[in-house]
Amino acid sequence: MSKRGIVAAPLAGLPLGLGLHLAGANEAANLAWMAATLPVLAKLAIDIVVSLRRGEFGLDLAAALSMSAALVVGESLAAAIVALMYAGGQHLEAFAEGRAQRDMTALLARRPLRAMRFDPDGLREIPAESVVPSDRLLIRQGDITPVDGVVVKGIAQLDMSALTGESLPVRREVGAEVASGAVNLGEAFELVASHAAEDSVYAGIVRLVEAAQRSKAPMSRLADRYALGFLAVTLALAGLAWLLSGEAVRAVAVLVIATPCPLLLAVPVALVAGMSRAARHGVLIKGAQVIEGLAAIRGIVLDKTGTLTEGRLRLAGIVLADPPVCDEGALLQLAASLDQASPHVAARALVDGANDRGLALAVPDAVRETAGEGISGRVGAHHVVLGGWNFVASRIALPELAGQTPVPDGAPVVVVAIDGRFAGRIVLSDRLRDGAVDVLGELRALGVERVVLATGDQRKIAAAMAAGLPFDAVLADQSAADKVAIVEAERRHGPVLMVGDGVNDAPALAAADIGAALGTHGSAASAETADMVLLIDRLDRLPLAVKVAQRAREVALQSVVAGIGLSLLGMVMAALGWLSPVQGALLQEAIDVAVVLNALRALSD
Structure with missing residues (x-):
C-alpha cells in the first residue's frame, strides 16, 4: 500500500465513528475507530519488520507503540487520530516531495523519444536510442534534439531552459554544437549526431536526476540512529507517569504525543525542497x-x-617582428588559413579571430602537424610554420627576443614564421x-x-x-x-x-x-x-548552490527543533495528566502539519 493509500481507512473510519458516537452507538463507534486504526498499524508493523531485517531501527516504532497502547486501554478514538496523523503525514510527505521535485521531474518528462533520420531512401522516424554518431537528423519545429550534434544546415533557434535555466532562446548557426534536450523554436534544421543518445548531455542529466530522487538524507539516517535513545526516554517518561499516578491512560497520552513525525517528515521534505530550488536555478544536485x-x-x-x-582561448593581440615581415592582417590571414587544418584549441582561436576581422582564409596544402607542438604547411605561395618557440626554432633560426616587443607575462603565444623568416607572435588569452x-x-x-x-x-x-x-x-x-x-x-x-x-x-x-x-x-x-x-x-x-543548501539545512533543523521541543512539552503535560490521549493526538497532529509546512519554506527564494 502506498503512502497515499493508507490514509483512506482512518479518513473514512474516524468521522464514521464520531457519527455513531453522537448517535449513542458507542460500541459501534469504537469498532469503527479500531477498523480505522488496524490497517495503518498493520502496514506500519510490516515496514518495521522490513527495516529491522535490514538492520535499521527507525522512529516508526514509537508510532506503532502509541496506536497499540491506545487500543489496549480502550482509547480507540485516540488510536484512530494517531492513525490518521501518521497516515496523513505519510500522504503529506508524498505530496510535499512531489511538489518539491517538480522542477527535476520535468526533465524526465521531456526525455526525447523519437528522431527523424536521413536514410538513403529518405526520411525515417526511429527511436532516439537508435541514433549513432554521424547520423544526419532533421530537427523539426517543436522537436527536442535527441542527441548531441553539430548544425550542418539551417539556423537553430533553441529553448535551452530545461538544460540551463536560461529563459531566452539561443541561436546556433552552421558548425555550432547543440546539446540534446533543447527544443527547436524556429524553422527545421539539420543536425549530424556527435554522440549516441545514451552518451549525450540530456541522458547524463536524466541519470543524475534519477539518482537524486533515489537518495536518502544523512539527517534522516541520523534520526533513525538515535531512535532507540528517543524511544527509551519516551518509555521512561510514560512508565514514570503510570507508576506515580497509577493511571495507564497517562502513559498512553505520553506515547501518543511522542510520535516523532517532525523528524520523519520535516528533514526529507526540507532537503528535497532545497534540491528542487537548486534545479530551478540550473544546479542539479x-x-x-x-x-x-x-x-x-x-x-x-x-x-x-x-x-x-572560460576555457576558450581568444585572440588578444599580434606582436610583429622587428623589422616586420608583413602587416598584422597578412600575418593573421596566413596563420589562420594554415590552422584550419588543426584541431588544437589555439588553432580555433586564430580562425575565430580571423573570421571576426573579416579575413578571407585560403585552403592550406602540404600540412604537417606535431600534436601539441606546432604545424607547418603551404598557404598559397607562402610556407608557414606555427607553434611554440622550440617547435619553430627547430625549423628556422629565431632572433633573440631581448630586442623584440615584449608580450604579457604568462600569456599563451603562437610563434609565426613565413617563408623561413620570423614574422611575429600571436598573443592569446583565456578570459577570467x-x-x-x-x-x-x-x-x-x-x-x-x-x-x-x-x-x-x-x-x-x-x-x-x-x-x-x-x-x-x-x-x-x-x-x-x-x-x-x-x-x-x-x-x-x-x-x-x-x-x-x-x-x-x-x-x-x-x-x-x-x-x-x-x-x-x-x-x-x-x-x-x-x-x-x-x-x-x-x-x-556556485555560491547560489551553497546558499540554497544552507537555507534548506537551516529550515530542516528549525522544523526538527521546534517540532521535537513542542512534542517534549506535550509529553510532560500528558505525564502530569493535563492532556488526555485524544487531546495529545490532536496536539501532535497540529505540530506535524506546522513543521512540514515550515519545511516547505526551503522551496522559496
Missing part, C-alpha cells in the same frame, strides 16, 4: 545528502581552465569568467575559509590569471593525482568542495567531500563523478 554536505563546506579547490576561466571576483567574495561571506587554485598550467600562466584574486594558495603544474592530494590536504581545515570540468578533474571530484562539475561544456566523466552539476555555464551558480 544528485542527492539530499549533498545538500547537507554543501551547507558545511569550509574549503574550496578550483580548477582554472574552463572553471575559473565574468564575476569571478564577486563569486569568490560571496563564498567567503557564506563561511568558506580557504580557496585554493589548482591547475595543470605553467606557474607563470597560473600566477598571471590569479593576480588580484583572493586565493589562499595558487598551485600550478598539477597532475590529476596531485589534485587529489591537494583535496586530501585541504580537508584538514574542514569539508572540501572541488570544482572542475575536465576528465583530469574527475578523481579530485570523487575524492572531495562535495564535487561540483560544470556540465555545459565539461567532460562527461566529471559530470558523472561529481555530486552536483552546474547546468548554467556561470560561476555565480
Whole structure:
C-alpha cells in the first residue's frame, strides 16, 4: 500500500465513528475507530519488520507503540487520530516531495523519444536510442534534439531552459554544437549526431536526476540512529507517569504525543525542497545528502581552465617582428588559413579571430602537424610554420627576443614564421569568467575559509590569471593525482568542495567531500563523478548552490527543533495528566502539519 493509500481507512473510519458516537452507538463507534486504526498499524508493523531485517531501527516504532497502547486501554478514538496523523503525514510527505521535485521531474518528462533520420531512401522516424554518431537528423519545429550534434544546415533557434535555466532562446548557426534536450523554436534544421543518445548531455542529466530522487538524507539516517535513545526516554517518561499516578491512560497520552513525525517528515521534505530550488536555478544536485554536505563546506579547490576561466582561448593581440615581415592582417590571414587544418584549441582561436576581422582564409596544402607542438604547411605561395618557440626554432633560426616587443607575462603565444623568416607572435588569452571576483567574495561571506587554485598550467600562466584574486594558495603544474592530494590536504581545515570540468578533474571530484562539475561544456566523466552539476555555464551558480543548501539545512533543523521541543512539552503535560490521549493526538497532529509546512519554506527564494 502506498503512502497515499493508507490514509483512506482512518479518513473514512474516524468521522464514521464520531457519527455513531453522537448517535449513542458507542460500541459501534469504537469498532469503527479500531477498523480505522488496524490497517495503518498493520502496514506500519510490516515496514518495521522490513527495516529491522535490514538492520535499521527507525522512529516508526514509537508510532506503532502509541496506536497499540491506545487500543489496549480502550482509547480507540485516540488510536484512530494517531492513525490518521501518521497516515496523513505519510500522504503529506508524498505530496510535499512531489511538489518539491517538480522542477527535476520535468526533465524526465521531456526525455526525447523519437528522431527523424536521413536514410538513403529518405526520411525515417526511429527511436532516439537508435541514433549513432554521424547520423544526419532533421530537427523539426517543436522537436527536442535527441542527441548531441553539430548544425550542418539551417539556423537553430533553441529553448535551452530545461538544460540551463536560461529563459531566452539561443541561436546556433552552421558548425555550432547543440546539446540534446533543447527544443527547436524556429524553422527545421539539420543536425549530424556527435554522440549516441545514451552518451549525450540530456541522458547524463536524466541519470543524475534519477539518482537524486533515489537518495536518502544523512539527517534522516541520523534520526533513525538515535531512535532507540528517543524511544527509551519516551518509555521512561510514560512508565514514570503510570507508576506515580497509577493511571495507564497517562502513559498512553505520553506515547501518543511522542510520535516523532517532525523528524520523519520535516528533514526529507526540507532537503528535497532545497534540491528542487537548486534545479530551478540550473544546479542539479544528485542527492539530499549533498545538500547537507554543501551547507558545511569550509574549503574550496578550483580548477582554472574552463572553471575559473572560460576555457576558450581568444585572440588578444599580434606582436610583429622587428623589422616586420608583413602587416598584422597578412600575418593573421596566413596563420589562420594554415590552422584550419588543426584541431588544437589555439588553432580555433586564430580562425575565430580571423573570421571576426573579416579575413578571407585560403585552403592550406602540404600540412604537417606535431600534436601539441606546432604545424607547418603551404598557404598559397607562402610556407608557414606555427607553434611554440622550440617547435619553430627547430625549423628556422629565431632572433633573440631581448630586442623584440615584449608580450604579457604568462600569456599563451603562437610563434609565426613565413617563408623561413620570423614574422611575429600571436598573443592569446583565456578570459577570467565574468564575476569571478564577486563569486569568490560571496563564498567567503557564506563561511568558506580557504580557496585554493589548482591547475595543470605553467606557474607563470597560473600566477598571471590569479593576480588580484583572493586565493589562499595558487598551485600550478598539477597532475590529476596531485589534485587529489591537494583535496586530501585541504580537508584538514574542514569539508572540501572541488570544482572542475575536465576528465583530469574527475578523481579530485570523487575524492572531495562535495564535487561540483560544470556540465555545459565539461567532460562527461566529471559530470558523472561529481555530486552536483552546474547546468548554467556561470560561476555565480556556485555560491547560489551553497546558499540554497544552507537555507534548506537551516529550515530542516528549525522544523526538527521546534517540532521535537513542542512534542517534549506535550509529553510532560500528558505525564502530569493535563492532556488526555485524544487531546495529545490532536496536539501532535497540529505540530506535524506546522513543521512540514515550515519545511516547505526551503522551496522559496
